[in-house]
Amino acid sequence: MAPEAPVVGNQFMAPCSVDLTIVPKMMTISACTFVVMDANDNIVFKVGKFMSPLAPRILLDAAATPIVSFHKKSMSLHSTRKVYRGDSKDSRDLLFTVKKSLFNTTLNVFLASNTKKEHCDFKIRGNWSEKSCTIYSGTSSNVIAQMHRRHRLGRTALGNDQFVVTVFPHVDYAFIITLIVILEEISEQGQMIGRAAG
Template sequence: MAQTTSYLQAQMENPITVVSPNFMAPSPVDLTIVKLMSFSGGDFNVIDVNGNVMFKVKGKYMSLHARRVLHDAAGNPILSFQRKRMSLHERWVVFRGDSSNSKDIIFSAKRSSYIQFKTSLDVFLAYNENEHVCDFKVKGSWLERSCTINAGDGTTIIAQMHKKHTLNSIVLGKDTFAVTVFPNVDYAFIVALVVILHEINRPSSQSTNN
């Protein structure tokens, strides 16, 4: 508990903004990310603890790059992300709004290594062009749906996710994830990372069809 408290205190002192400061809160934010059944295979709803829809992720049907767009509750595009073709490490590139222009890149994420026994994702902000050291890291166990998102030093946790079992998810066959975003951390950024992590770990037969 003391270790977790120190993480919370650190985030209060050092806000992390990647997408926008509009998506930050002074206390932990608990979100549920629900994968929906859709033609594109890439649709999600993001719900808060009161059942309100915070974001919607919509997949572009028949997109060659497995393109996804994150919308706010009003339907405005916040960011878009797509899989980079011919990438051994399953790199995804994230753009501001509904853009796909390189000048609008916010960050990218990729597997830390081609072969993995544990989940490990490296995240690089747009200005980190040499990529010698990642800015954020996702690590844990995808099979157990238990992962942490860390700042670049690898020790400061900024969000945690785990599998959430509900009667509705079992009946409909949905993937449902619970995510706790730490104080003063950009939760739109965290949602994008969790969706990318899900897409990277989809069976290849599903990924290549979208």
């Protein structure tokens, strides 16, 4: 498969597949909701949230430097998220937009350069509750990353509800992790709406 162009940065691309383990809901004083580790259990990313109900979530590196922030668009039928570089919300720093399809569970991703949005640049299909999803390039069948649940002994301190994202070679893994977190956020939002309606 031809290399994908980086979405967040070249430093987040590798010539081989990368397996990243995501440990959800690590609630700490810093309001970290996810920790992402490599195959050697080194922390690669943290996902945090500013201390405000309307604040965006933010992807941080291991040194707590903001990489991207994702903002929920209010009053959106498509559960839209806009993702910006660092902790910016300047239109010049917009990287991509994620929209949920009205008719199924697919999430469509549009890069900032795709202003017409006639076709998506990436799409996500899967089930968050099953911790299973696949990310495709554009409207093609080319898979660039997959997520699946993993139960492993020896990480009880971090929690057992872990899952692994396999990012294919030459694919921006910071971008992929951001998409996975947005999938979780939109799924949680849908469940809350469903409970409220019931």
